Amino acid sequence: MDENVLVATRRSLHAVAEHLLAGPQYRERGTIRLRASPGGLAQVQGPVRVDGTDLVVGEHRVPLAGTIAEVAAAAGLAAGVPEGLYGDHADWADGEELTVDPGAAGVLADWFDRGDAGLRAFAGASTEPVIWPEHFDLAVTVDEVNYGVSPGDTGHQEPYAYVGPWTLREGPFWNAAFGALRGAAELPDAAAVAAFFTAGRAAAG
Structure with missing residues (x-):
């Protein structure tokens, strides 16, 4: 694309x-x-x-x-x-x-769908992930850590998943100023998205 x-x-x-x-x-x-x-x-x-x-x-x-x-x-x-x-x-x-x-809209719709499934698998079936219109990302918050997927933004043009703790952490997992991110290309399905969030929860402590 x-x-x-x-x-x-x-x-x-x-x-x-x-x-x-x-x-x-x-x-x-x-x-x-x-x-x-x-x-x-x-x-x-x-x-x-x-x-x-x-x-x-x-x-x-x-x-x-x-x-x-x-x-x-x-x-x-x-x-x-x-x-x-x-x-x-x-x-x-x-x-x-x-x-x-049409093709790009399909890519972004698929990413939101993949992210929604990954967030529900990670946080529980009763979780209702929200697309927040100000940043246009789909996210949940668990124990003062934001977990979500973005279709891209000015800082990272390609779609990505992220873990954003309210209080910044240090360590090899954290590769972004706000926490950690992984490109959508590295997360081919909902299980991979959920696994990234699970790793983020472990790294956040």
């Missing part, structure tokens, strides 16, 4: 998650939490989801093409980020056009 295509798609989906899923849900339901869903991601308390290259509202599908405002109008949504909750937002300019490549 071409990195530029993957990054463009990830940036677009991050903006969609904030403006068209989390923002409307927060204004209506009071929560910004999102979840992994077949083909992409979805609101936890609403009918809006991303499936591949489409925004789906109930039975209505709208291609993720054009601007956020145009997609929102076609879907009957009031676009906008959740206001007053956090400072980090998607790197997105007003009027910028969405670029969602």
Whole structure:
């Protein structure tokens, strides 16, 4: 997968998650939490989801093409980020056009699905991993350590899994400023993702 295509798609989906899923849900339901869903991601308390290259509202599908405002109008949504909750937002300019490549969207959806399964295997079947719209990562917290998967960000463009203790640790496991990360290519299935988190829990003590 071409990195530029993957990054463009990830940036677009991050903006969609904030403006068209989390923002409307927060204004209506009071929560910004999102979840992994077949083909992409979805609101936890609403009918809006991303499936591949489409925004789906109930039975209505709208291609993720054009601007956020145009997609929102076609879907009957009031676009906008959740206001007053956090400072980090998607790197997105007003009027910028969405670029969602089908192949890249599939790669990112698969990574969220793999991460969701890995997090549940690691933390327990009753765990509900959350996609947080500010950083666009899927995560859980156990004993003051964050475990999650990211589709990539400005610091690491490729998808990766991470372990982020609230209090930084030292040792060979910890290879990032915030804790530890492993690229998605090193974690081919949910069992490998769960094993990385288990190793992180052991290293965190």
